[in-house]
Amino acid sequence: MSDTQWPRYEVFQQDRAGRPHRNTGSVHAPDSEMALLNARDVFVRRPNCVSLWVVPAEAVLAITLEELEDNPDLLSISDEAETERETYLVFRKQSQRNSMTYVSHVGEVLAKSPMEAMRQAIKTTNDQQTYVWWVVPEKFIVKSNEEDISSHYDPAGDKKYRMPQDYRVLKQMLDYRSAREGE
Amino acid sequence: MELPNLKEIQRNALSQRLLALADDELILAHRDSEWTGHAPILEEDIAFANIAQDELGHAMIWYGILQELSGKDPDRLVYFRGPEDYRNCQMVELPNGDWAHSMLRQYLFDAAESIHLDQLQNSQYRPLTEAAAKIRLEEVYHLRHTSSWIRRLGLGTGESNQRMQKALDQLWPYVGQLFILSEEESILVDGGLVPEPDDLWQAWQALVLPFLEQAGLRIPNDNSTIRPDRSVHSEHLAPLLAELQEVARMDAEALW
Amino acid sequence: MRSESSERIKLGEFEARIARGEKIEPGDWMPEAYRSQLIRMISQHAHSEVVGMLPEGAWITRAPNLRRKMILMAKVQDEAGHGQYLYHAAETLGISREEMLEALLSGRAKYASVFNYPTLTWPDIGVIGWLVDGAAIKNQTMLARCSYGPYSRAMVRISAEESFHMKQGKEMCIRYAQGTPKQREMLQDAINRWWWPTLMMFGLPDDVSKHSELLTRWGIKTRSNDTLRQEFVNELVPELHTLGLAVPDPELKYDETNRNWIYGPINWDEFWQVVKGNGPCNEERIAARRKAHDDGLWVRQALHAYANRNQVNKTS
Numbered sequence: 001m002s003d004t005q006w007p008r009y010e011v012f013q014q015d016r017a018g019r020p021h022r023n024t025g026s027v028h029a030p031d032s033e034m035a036l037l038n039a040r041d042v043f044v045r046r047p048n049c050v051s052l053w054v055v056p057a058e059a060v061l062a063i064t065l066e067e068l069e070d071n072p073d074l075l076s077i078s079d080e081a082e083t084e085r086e087t088y089l090v091f092r093k094q095s096q097r098n099s100m101t102y103v104s105h106v107g108e109v110l111a112k113s114p115m116e117a118m119r120q121a122i123k124t125t126n127d128q129q130t131y132v133w134w135v136v137p138e139k140f141i142v143k144s145n146e147e148d149i150s151s152h153y154d155p156a157g158d159k160k161y162r163m164p165q166d167y168r169v170l171k172q173m174l175d176y177r178s179a180r181e182g183e
Numbered sequence: 184m185e186l187p188n189l190k191e192i193q194r195n196a197l198s199q200r201l202l203a204l205a206d207d208e209l210i211l212a213h214r215d216s217e218w219t220g221h222a223p224i225l226e227e228d229i230a231f232a233n234i235a236q237d238e239l240g241h242a243m244i245w246y247g248i249l250q251e252l253s254g255k256d257p258d259r260l261v262y263f264r265g266p267e268d269y270r271n272c273q274m275v276e277l278p279n280g281d282w283a284h285s286m287l288r289q290y291l292f293d294a295a296e297s298i299h300l301d302q303l304q305n306s307q308y309r310p311l312t313e314a315a316a317k318i319r320l321e322e323v324y325h326l327r328h329t330s331s332w333i334r335r336l337g338l339g340t341g342e343s344n345q346r347m348q349k350a351l352d353q354l355w356p357y358v359g360q361l362f363i364l365s366e367e368e369s370i371l372v373d374g375g376l377v378p379e380p381d382d383l384w385q386a387w388q389a390l391v392l393p394f395l396e397q398a399g400l401r402i403p404n405d406n407s408t409i410r411p412d413r414s415v416h417s418e419h420l421a422p423l424l425a426e427l428q429e430v431a432r433m434d435a436e437a438l439w
Numbered sequence: 440m441r442s443e444s445s446e447r448i449k450l451g452e453f454e455a456r457i458a459r460g461e462k463i464e465p466g467d468w469m470p471e472a473y474r475s476q477l478i479r480m481i482s483q484h485a486h487s488e489v490v491g492m493l494p495e496g497a498w499i500t501r502a503p504n505l506r507r508k509m510i511l512m513a514k515v516q517d518e519a520g521h522g523q524y525l526y527h528a529a530e531t532l533g534i535s536r537e538e539m540l541e542a543l544l545s546g547r548a549k550y551a552s553v554f555n556y557p558t559l560t561w562p563d564i565g566v567i568g569w570l571v572d573g574a575a576i577k578n579q580t581m582l583a584r585c586s587y588g589p590y591s592r593a594m595v596r597i598s599a600e601e602s603f604h605m606k607q608g609k610e611m612c613i614r615y616a617q618g619t620p621k622q623r624e625m626l627q628d629a630i631n632r633w634w635w636p637t638l639m640m641f642g643l644p645d646d647v648s649k650h651s652e653l654l655t656r657w658g659i660k661t662r663s664n665d666t667l668r669q670e671f672v673n674e675l676v677p678e679l680h681t682l683g684l685a686v687p688d689p690e691l692k693y694d695e696t697n698r699n700w701i702y703g704p705i706n707w708d709e710f711w712q713v714v715k716g717n718g719p720c721n722e723e724r725i726a727a728r729r730k731a732h733d734d735g736l737w738v739r740q741a742l743h744a745y746a747n748r749n750q751v752n753k754t755s
Contacts, residue, residue: 167606223735339741
């Protein structure tokens with residue numbers, strides 16, 4: 001049996017109710033249940049989080065604006081045998097600002113294939129500047145449970161010693177100096 | 184019930200119990216932290232270090248309540264007591280062994296702790312109910328994590344199953360001690376301050392035994408158990424404490 | 440198949456994007472050298488975080504009070520997390536974690552040589568936080584603005600967490616500087632041992648540093664090694680002096696004109712020895728990682744087998 005670091009899962013995090021899920025990175029895990037647990041340990045050491053989603057990395061179809069401009073025929077490639085229409089979640093990157101997160105959830109489309117979903121996603125987001133699109137079949141996304149918020153995600157808020165604000169080094173340095181000067 | 188309403192005898196018993204709870208968490212956290220940097224995969228270095236931190240946090244909560252009750256400073260208790268004065272159960276002081284052994288020990292302990300905390304929420308002593316409510320939440324996560332592991336290791340491969348079985352056979356004699364109170368501590372049950380240990384033992388078996396069997400493991404037939412007295416320790420505690428206390432004992436007056 | 444001239448055009452467009460401050464994302468066109476340089480840099484960075492867990496992790500069991508124990512556990516856990524974010528960033532460039540691990544464990548891959556020095560006393564932990572992490576922050580702050588999206592995002596996240604690492608170390612040093620004579624002595628000894636390896640973290644002098652020009656043009660390294668090193672020295676020296684600590688540099692002197700603390704020559708021979716694997720702890724560090732990896736084989740395989748049997752992953 002070969003040795004691997006386990007498959008990769010993309011992770012999406014929702015900071016607060018009502019805000020979109022955003023891709024924050026990935027974890028390696030043997031399966032999606034462990035991926036959710038690992039994602040919590042990797043990404044939710046500090047507040048805030050109310051929900052995590054994980055999806056096998058290979059289920060993601062990604063296209064960048066630069067790729068499209070370089071290769072306008074990309075979208076007319078037809079992918080494999082068409083199946084029933086199913087829901088794809090659409091994510092996109094809309095800003096060039098430095099950030100901790102990448103693409104954000106913006107909506108859903110119904111399509112018979114990833115490429116068709118991508119075409120629709122690009123068409124429906126025509127109104128705004130987009131740099132990257134992701135489409136992901138909803139059936140492959142595994143979501144955390146709402147009842148787990150209090151046990152899985154809230155405790156991060158209690159661990160103040162992990163926050164830089166908990167350390168008053170400037171004051172301590174000044175106190176040291178004035179104590180010395182007093183001598 | 185608040186502090187002033189406790190009888191002297193209850194106070195002493197409660198101090199004893201809190202010390203046991205705190206020492207359990209401290210020693211387990213210490214053992215867990217030995218895996219940092221050595222886990223089978225990076226994600227698990229993070230996960231197990233997180234569990235260790237949580238357990239240490241729980242220890243600090245119990246030592247904190249003990250401090251309110253007895254005036255004893257947590258750092259002095261942890262760093263300046265010898266093994267003969269520690270009151271942790273023997274299971275947590277055992278060396279880590281392999282990943283199966285450490286995961287199973289964590290699972291068995293997490294299951295006991297979760298059940299204990301659930302019932303402790305009914306305590307007549309408010310600081311205990313508050314602590315239980317808080318710690319319980321983190322234990323939900325631990326139990327989810329460790330039970331996921333036990334299941335996967337139990338059912339994974341022939342090798343993982345064998346290692347898990349060996350770990351279970353080794354740990355089994357140590358489990359009983361988790362559910363025994365000393366004679367002095369027993370009065371706490373009458374006062375409704377702590378749960379009846381036999382109730383905890385029954386609930387634990389109802390949770391753990393079917394789960395282990397579904398994970399492909401055989402419950403050991405072995406009825407032998409170690410001595411329940413928490414002042415008795417294995418040969419592993421003294422070297423553990425020597426390391427834990429090494430720096431602090433260099434200078435009892437130094438502030439670190 | 441691209442012609443040479445169209446490659447040049449693509450390169451021009453690529454460099455224009457970077458000059459405009461745009462992020463290069465996975466899937467975008469990039470010159471092969473950009474990809475390979477980044478894979479090298481990011482994976483080295485990831486390995487550094489992971490190996491770096493060992494010198495500090497070893498002291499968790501001996502932390503002298505409960506708060507310090509808790510803090511050190513959190514810090515080392517963060518470092519594992521940082522390694523994780525960085526491996527992810529490298530993976531977006533087409534290298535697998537298996538390949539990167541293989542390179543590390545076989546001794547082929549490099550990582551920050553500062554982690555090949557031993558942590559001899561508890562105050563070393565404070566000095567590592569204040570000096571080593573302080574130096575890392577300078578580098579990270581620069582890289583948070585780099586042109587490659589996944590790397591810059593990893594750096595933004597790491598920078599947010601690293602600040603606590605530096606501060607907890609500084610807090611320890613401030614305390615030990617005013618502690619018992621033994622504490623002050625251990626602290627000074629730790630500073631003496633960690634000062635120069637910390638300065639070496641900023642890399643070779645600008646006039647010698649190999650990849651610099653390309654990395655600058657491609658928005659990866661936007662500030663020079665010597666600039667960052669000088670900034671760091673200027674910040675630390677006055678604070679060390681305030682605490683009554685000596686900097687182990689007999690040639691250190693203040694230049695009024697430029698307002699710089701001029702430091703003495705760095706022993707680059709030592710640097711190269713350590714980079715090549717002859718440092719005090721190189722073998723030990725890699726051996727520890729290799730043992731963890733080998734001991735964990737049955738674990739990884741078991742979970743793999745379980746997942747395959749339960750078909751919980753299938754996307755096809």
